[in-house]
Amino acid sequence: xxxxxxTAMKTSLEQSVIQALRSVLGDGSCVLHxxxxxxxxxxxxxxxxxxxxxxxxxxxxxxxEQELAAFTGARRAVAVVNGTAALQxxxxxxxxxxxxxxxVPTLTFVATANAVHYLGATPHxxxxxxxxxxxxxxxxxxxxKHVAEPTAAGSRNxxxxxPIRAIVPMHTFGHPCDLExxxxxxxxxxxxxxxxxxxxxxxxxxxxxTGAFGELGALSFNGNKxxxxxxxGAILTNDERLADHAKHLTTTAKQPHRWDYVHDEIGYNFRMxxxxxxxxxxxxxxxxxxxxxxxRLAERYAEAFRGVESVRLxxxxxxCRSNYWLQTLLLDEAVADQRDAVLTATNDAGLxxxxxxxxxxxxxPYQQCPRAPLSVAxxxxxxxxxxxxxxxxx
Amino acid sequence: xxxxxxTAMKTSLEQSVIQALRSVLGDGSCVLHxxxxxxxxxxxxxxxxxxxxxxxxxxxxxxxEQELAAFTGARRAVAVVNGTAALQxxxxxxxxxxxxxxxVPTLTFVATANAVHYLGATPHxxxxxxxxxxxxxxxxxxxxKHVAEPTAAGSRNxxxxxPIRAIVPMHTFGHPCDLExxxxxxxxxxxxxxxxxxxxxxxxxxxxxTGAFGELGALSFNGNKxxxxxxxGAILTNDERLADHAKHLTTTAKQPHRWDYVHDEIGYNFRMxxxxxxxxxxxxxxxxxxxxxxxRLAERYAEAFRGVESVRLxxxxxxCRSNYWLQTLLLDEAVADQRDAVLTATNDAGLxxxxxxxxxxxxxPYQQCPRAPLSVAxxxxxxxxxxxxxxxxx
Ligand SMILES: Cc1ncc(COP(=O)(O)O)c(C=O)c1O
Ligand SMILES: Cc1ncc(COP(=O)(O)O)c(C=O)c1O
Numbered sequence: 091x092x093x094x095x096x097t098a099m100k101t102s103l104e105q106s107v108i109q110a111l112r113s114v115l116g117d118g119s120c121v122l123h124x125x126x127x128x129x130x131x132x133x134x135x136x137x138x139x140x141x142x143x144x145x146x147x148x149x150x151x152x153x154x155e156q157e158l159a160a161f162t163g164a165r166r167a168v169a170v171v172n173g174t175a176a177l178q179x180x181x182x183x184x185x186x187x188x189x190x191x192x193x194v195p196t197l198t199f200v201a202t203a204n205a206v207h208y209l210g211a212t213p214h215x216x217x218x219x220x221x222x223x224x225x226x227x228x229x230x231x232x233x234x235k236h237v238a239e240p241t242a243a244g245s246r247n248x249x250x251x252x253p254i255r256a257i258v259p260m261h262t263f264g265h266p267c268d269l270e271x272x273x274x275x276x277x278x279x280x281x282x283x284x285x286x287x288x289x290x291x292x293x294x295x296x297x298x299x300t301g302a303f304g305e306l307g308a309l310s311f312n313g314n315k316x317x318x319x320x321x322x323g324a325i326l327t328n329d330e331r332l333a334d335h336a337k338h339l340t341t342t343a344k345q346p347h348r349w350d351y352v353h354d355e356i357g358y359n360f361r362m363x364x365x366x367x368x369x370x371x372x373x374x375x376x377x378x379x380x381x382x383x384x385x386r387l388a389e390r391y392a393e394a395f396r397g398v399e400s401v402r403l404x405x406x407x408x409x410c411r412s413n414y415w416l417q418t419l420l421l422d423e424a425v426a427d428q429r430d431a432v433l434t435a436t437n438d439a440g441l442x443x444x445x446x447x448x449x450x451x452x453x454x455p456y457q458q459c460p461r462a463p464l465s466v467a468x469x470x471x472x473x474x475x476x477x478x479x480x481x482x483x484x
Numbered sequence: 485x486x487x488x489x490x491t492a493m494k495t496s497l498e499q500s501v502i503q504a505l506r507s508v509l510g511d512g513s514c515v516l517h518x519x520x521x522x523x524x525x526x527x528x529x530x531x532x533x534x535x536x537x538x539x540x541x542x543x544x545x546x547x548x549e550q551e552l553a554a555f556t557g558a559r560r561a562v563a564v565v566n567g568t569a570a571l572q573x574x575x576x577x578x579x580x581x582x583x584x585x586x587x588v589p590t591l592t593f594v595a596t597a598n599a600v601h602y603l604g605a606t607p608h609x610x611x612x613x614x615x616x617x618x619x620x621x622x623x624x625x626x627x628x629k630h631v632a633e634p635t636a637a638g639s640r641n642x643x644x645x646x647p648i649r650a651i652v653p654m655h656t657f658g659h660p661c662d663l664e665x666x667x668x669x670x671x672x673x674x675x676x677x678x679x680x681x682x683x684x685x686x687x688x689x690x691x692x693x694t695g696a697f698g699e700l701g702a703l704s705f706n707g708n709k710x711x712x713x714x715x716x717g718a719i720l721t722n723d724e725r726l727a728d729h730a731k732h733l734t735t736t737a738k739q740p741h742r743w744d745y746v747h748d749e750i751g752y753n754f755r756m757x758x759x760x761x762x763x764x765x766x767x768x769x770x771x772x773x774x775x776x777x778x779x780r781l782a783e784r785y786a787e788a789f790r791g792v793e794s795v796r797l798x799x800x801x802x803x804c805r806s807n808y809w810l811q812t813l814l815l816d817e818a819v820a821d822q823r824d825a826v827l828t829a830t831n832d833a834g835l836x837x838x839x840x841x842x843x844x845x846x847x848x849p850y851q852q853c854p855r856a857p858l859s860v861a862x863x864x865x866x867x868x869x870x871x872x873x874x875x876x877x878x
Contacts (some may be wrong), residue, residue: 124536125536125538125539126536127533127534127536127538131533132530132533135529135530135533135759136526136529136530139521139525139526139529139763140521142518142519142520142521143707144519144521144707144712144714144763145519145706145707145708145712145714145715146706146707146715171565171566171715172565172753173753174752174753175753188604199745200736200738200745200747200751201736201753204736204750204751204752207750208602210582210604312539312540313537313538313539313540313757314539318538318539320538320539320757320758320759320760321539321540321565321753321755321756321757321760342594342595342598344594348831349827349831349837349838349839350839350842351593351594351838351840351841351842352842352847353594353842353847353848353849354847354848354849355848355849356598356601356849357594357598358568358598359566359567359568359569359595359706359715361715362715363707363714363715363760364714365529365714365759365760365763366714366715366757366759366760369533369538369759433743437742437743443743444743444745445743445744446745447745448744448745448746448747453746453747453748454747454748454749455747455748455749455750
């Protein structure tokens, strides 16, 4: 009898979620996030091919960079091949070197930690805040009290002796994290702050666009992001010197010369091809309408899930304007054990949903890295479900 | 008087070169290499955008990989974001690790050494052969006799104690290097051979396509290459297991799962976007005609430069079929001091030419690396001039 009631309740959570989703999305199937090409995509890409400038230089790259800077309010934007490359170079220019340690959230896409690793540095994992899904300043402070000691040059890990060089907050699913709290701590411990803003184009913290609060930030234009260039990313910064250096490093560090090929440091081939930038320029024109559509979808989901017990739609944090890139449900801890049943039922019904990423400190390649207590992120990872979020659904 | 004759001779070399170039290229200006889009480029790219699959998966990526494998005769091809990334992953899969040493030519584009560096390994520079412009087996052998000693696992540098893990021959401007000689040495010293075939799509050594003679090889589809994807590259290999691993590593090492995000090693975001692969598929259809055109151009240049004293057009090495990607003049050593005058005069005349890359052992970031005697490469670098080479010029 007890068992039957439990089963009935479980069925009812899955059914309620599907019903709420259907009330917004209608019948038929829905992917998690798909791009939308209803503007000048074909025209710009055609023009790009006709011009033969499809590759490393071209006016779409320049235009895309200018538009990104203007939109985000960052002084400069440097277009690159993807968000991972943007993050790697941003970290390098923020001073991260081999042997350093860098603090990242455990609740993020693996690229955040990979970028640290590519530079020969070690990621530390810290906890997230329930209200932002991003790096928790209180948890960061506790962790630094525990591991960091001041040196002439900044902070050092008192256990390993290695410099702790930077923190990399990430704006999860487009919800800005508590930048003010994090900037204060970064300042106190003399750590660089590099924003992983891969998911937050169109998201604002206290009225200012995310991505250039710290020394540098990284955007992504992967196929699943708010706007896409096929594959692409950008480095944002308010520092002209860092921007020039970012451009130099990402274009093989070749010195300008009429014909000589001299590279004055070890650079990367991380440039965004003009072909991809052409797509980006067309997408960019539609960004305001994509953002409006995503905001409407959030309203409609909020309405639809108001009546569903034990489930809450993630809303933008206080003093923030989120881009609502990926819409997110949070199950109550009491029903967290039903998450997989909800995932199975929704996906079986053709409504694509997915859980949070595997927490980074639990992934095989990062299990040995230092970590703070991570109970909030662990709880979020048990309870979190992303639901269909494409622009155009509302 | 003596002085006047010398001046007259100098003028005459520049003028002869321009005259010979004009006899082939006609009036008007000519860039070094530009892509040609006269096939299905617009159609495929449009179809790609209409399908919305512009990013990390899509049928053009699969098709491009299959066509590359079929054309080159390699068992598998894995499309990636550019040639540098291809080389980095090829080296990693060939066993190159941090602390290792890897032997590369000094006469190559900087990416060959950068890929080694990204893995935390150190490049050694060896000399080139005059007849191929590529790594010289005799010079390699002398160098290994000098630095390498055998160990249970392969070879070790007797001075540094570090493993010497691999050699990376490169097919300069599309001319195959002496693979047979190099393979023998690689075998004797138990070194992996990874081909930098960035420039040699369509080039054959003893009837077999370059790029899969060693464990793995790397192609580039940068805007200046025989065919272009905007930016792009591919890993070639005959080993299915290595190919699967290359695909896994270049797509963030995510385990296949309906919704879980688990990455079982530290991978890369090195996938080629479907948008770029669409361009590549259209370009690929025209590869035979591009190759034929480049071969005709070589014939016509050979004819035109036959009468020009002190200058020789680089022709395909013995037992090889070159793609003639970049056409190359070699000045006699006696007139090498006139190279810059020729470069200036030709570029001023709107005929784009350029010298060889700065030799890698002379670049600031690589000056401290070990190096064999490099007199042939140094001579080639003094004497070499690339001339307009686009498909469609003949
Ligand atoms: C949080 C986060 N960081 C970094 C990245 C890396 O961006 P990309 O996929 O463009 O390399 C992504 C997106 O995939 C992301 O979501
Ligand atoms: C010899 C050589 N190696 C590597 C590369 C790197 O290829 P990519 O520019 O596609 O990264 C190139 C081409 O630029 C090259 O010419």
